Amino acid sequence: MNQNYIIEPEKKIPVIEADVFVAGAGTAGCIAAIAAARQGARVVLAEKMPVPGGTYTNGGIGANSFYAMSTAPATAKRTVGGIPYELNQRLLEAGGGTGYIPTPEDHHHSPFRFVADHEVYKGVISEMLMEAGVTVYLQTMFCGVLMEGDSITAALIENKDGRSAVTARQYIDASGDGDIAKFAGVEQVPLWQDYHKVCGGPTGLVFGMAGVDTERMVAENPMGAVKLSEAKTGIPGVTAEQYAFTHAKDPERYKAVADLDMRLFTSMSSIHKGEMTYINNSKGVDCDASRADELSRAEMEMRIKIMKFASALKECVPGFEDAYLSWASTQLGIRATKATVCDKTLTQEEISAATRFEDEIGLYGFHDLFQKAHPECEIAAPGFYGFPYRMLLAKGCANLFMAGRCVTTDLKAHMSTRNVPGCQVMGQGAGVAAALCAQKGCASRELPYPELRQALLEQDVILD
């Protein structure tokens, strides 16, 4: 009889001791690791890619909003502080951020946009991880857990040294897909199938082109290209410009683009002269990117797609004749795979009602769905809502925190929480809480909220 498994022989593997283990050095995971280390914990962070930063660096995402929705720039409230804000300030100092650019015309009703240079981000986040004393293992896959009852006792990792076990007191799943939760048997809900109903689909691949004449692009493509905004950033030589391109109004002229399976609308940002730093057509492969086979197929299909898209832009869009593909994100951008069930699911109704909670770990005030088609996603005055601590606690597990896009099973709510600052806020909340639990020797649900709140305030998290 054929059997589709084998039983591996038992073997001894080395143990690495820690207070807090974090899977995934991405948008949320880096912040979580830094927060836990600054709180005094010994932190081990495992990342499968060679560079920390996750979707922000390896996925090449640029823009984000740290402010409450629907307010004019002059009166806008900043809702995100702490380590994410410090990171932006350090990006600015390193010449890798645009500052908070007023965008009163923004269709999401976000008063400011901050655009980061993903290459500088790689250096700044590495500096912050090293300064905090986080033990970082890059090119290291988290691949399983050992459990006793409802507690995780070890995280299994693999890298060039072979297989090791990290025995920590607390675990933070910032893998985007909820990999720790999956191996720990926590319930997960697929979100990816419905994602094309709310945006360009569950995946996307951002890229950039150098050698672009942006002025000609606008002047000579009256039916296709518009400049949405331009702002001097205060950094010499850095001007943030936002463009939109559509082939829909003149499909004959833009036939090379129209023939491709892309969205009608392409969002483009330029932060360095002569280049279109970020080109985001959004439309990605529809797949469950938490599966190895689907992820591999989607990665390759998207490489082919953007190669064709870049050469189609060059072929038919004046201003792009001398342009070339200068970079593409090193890993597929993933908006959603599955969300992990936590003690509390934040719902769209709560977000729209600007709901506040008694156990908040942070605030957030941006919604990616608030456009004409989704008026129900506007966040009521004052334009922000709270993240309750309970939304980070993996259901049924005593020492597992979730942070990032693997949180929130409500599809529309996910279109708010999954954005960069939202993931970073969850990361800091999870990091501080995990460190405190490790120090006190308590389970995640036993942590007294006043102690957590005090520690968050001491790390400059905005809670009011």
Ligand SMILES: Cc1cc2nc3c(=O)[nH]c(=O)nc-3n(C[C@H](O)[C@H](O)[C@H](O)COP(=O)(O)OP(=O)(O)OC[C@H]3O[C@@H](n4cnc5c(N)ncnc54)[C@H](O)[C@@H]3O)c2cc1C
């Ligand atoms: C095309 C696209 C455009 C977007 N545009 C914007 C935008 O303009 N503004 C905005 O605010 N947001 C945007 N987003 C959303 C935002 O970038 C992401 O939702 C957010 O960065 C996710 O953060 P995260 O920490 O949950 O995951 P990630 O940043 O993806 O981090 C997860 C990390 O875990 C690692 N990992 C995964 N599994 C393992 C494992 N088993 N072992 C070890 N490591 C592992 C990954 O390599 C990765 O580094 C966009 C997303 C996409 C895809």
